[in-house]
Amino acid sequence: MKKQEFTSYEDFAANYKLEVPENFNFSFDVLDKLAEDPGRLAMVHLGPDGERREYTFGYFKEQSCRLANALESRGMKKGDRVMLILYRRVEFWTAMLALHRIGAVPIPSPSLLTEKDIRERVNYANITGIICEDSIVERVEAARKDCPGLRTLVQVDGQGAPEGWERWDAVLTDGYMDYPRPENAPGGDDPLLIFFSSGTTGMPKMVLHNHTYPFSHYTTAAYWHDLEPGDVHLTLSDTGWGKCVWGKFYGQWMAGAVIFVWDFRGKFVPSELLQIIADNKLTTFCAPPTVYRFLVREDLKGYNLSHLRHCTTAGELLNDSVFHAWREATGLPIYEGYGQTETTLQVATFKFMEPKPSSIGRPVPGWEIALLGDDGQPVPRGEEGEICIKMHTEHGNNGVHGLFDSYMDEPEKTAGVKVNGYYHTGDKVWEDEEGYFWFMGRTDDLIKSSGYRIGPFEVESALVSHDAVVEAAVTGVPDPVRGQAVKATIVLGPTYEPSEDLIKELQNHVKTITAPYKYPRVIEFVDELPKTISGKIKRAEIRTEDSKKYSA
Structure with a gap:
């Protein structure tokens, strides 16, 4: 896609529009097109062993085709739900791309899940397959006796595998290296993936997105991350939650960037991250505010960060003291963004806007946002209101690209947040005279x-x-x-x-x-x-x- 240039937020809001191709499927419409230049660099991966490896789009096409064919030969089909419990390893991207080809629905899941978590989620979501780390297999095995629906079990890495499991490498060798787009290929409004919500209260909800969801992340990457072809971008996130596909997958490749993946397994060490940014000449970076809070406590002048040109943050709110400390040390502001597991980027500060520390920015084009009071009516500027998104149809993602379809299998919960033509986020903000939003917290907070x-x-x-x-x-x-x-x-x-x-x-x-x-x-x-x-x-x-x- 060709990136447009904008001179102001007003220019952006008036002239930017995202048109999703009919029956869009990321694997066929983006990856396979990029792989027409098979030697083009897609990812730089820094493993837990300290080894730096490079992977091309040709590699990801071949590997995802092999896996898709192999899984189909084992009975996996369109609509099957597959839990992925993988570290920041290359196999995560291969598995996601393969499942997109089949139309099976991946459920990215964190490695910290307990036996109880796995058992509950597998049965709650009617999961039929699991692809996971060898270190997770013991927990899955303990839960498996109470999960009669599980059919396909694939172990990544490690020696040997329990009965009923297959090793990743053995599965791949069974798969043919080409997977032409079938006539009934998944795409468009078909289910793409499920995220379990963070679950700050009660059992996490299953957030269902359809195949148009990846396309909407082009805005995230090209305009919020400000990516240009050839940029090397690091988003510091785990593969088990939504921010991974926000920052190290769909949009970044669509914008022509190289994804940098740091697969660290232990405790986060700020000095290590700074050295990695310097040694690998990273150009753009995104991390939650907590990470920046630790980074500014280091001696930033001791690292060569001169290749870094654009920084972003999301997940929680950025404290203005951290913003100023980072800008003073690096010369770079931090551009904030806001969204949810249920959405893509809704509100943000872009490079053609003056960032206001602690403000999440202004609405992203394509999201018709109203700030509503407890009575369901718009509030005046300066008064707190709930971020609510205008919907345009009565089905699927309601005509809003990036908005979730539903809480899977829970129509009552879906109806509880999609009310009177609006999706209610549950987040409160107020708007200043220049149209910037200032986050106050969850309604309950x-x-x-x-x-x-x-x-x-x-x-x-x-x-x-x-x-x-x-x-x-x-x-x-x-x-x-x-x-x-x-x-x-x-x-x-x-x-x-x-x-x-x-x-x-x-x-x-x-x-x-x-x-x-x-x-x-x-x-x-x-x-x-x-x-x-x-x-x-x-x-x-x-x-x-x-x-x-x-x-x-």
């Missing part, structure tokens, strides 16, 4: 104290700007006078110790940065915050524990 409505992010941002604080989660706790009091749960830096003096210092620090009534009247220090597998803070879990402690 807002704190009501003495008549004020307080968004947790503003208080968290103020706390993290203090040198002592690495991470903070702000919630409301029961208070007999105020209704709720603001409470901060804080992870301190390694050189700081909890104390009453530090509590007072942090409270006064917040008062100097934001409105004094927002300061945390309760502060608790912890070693780590509860998070989902995808890295989002589980504020609901904190609230549950607090309700027990503070209601007693």
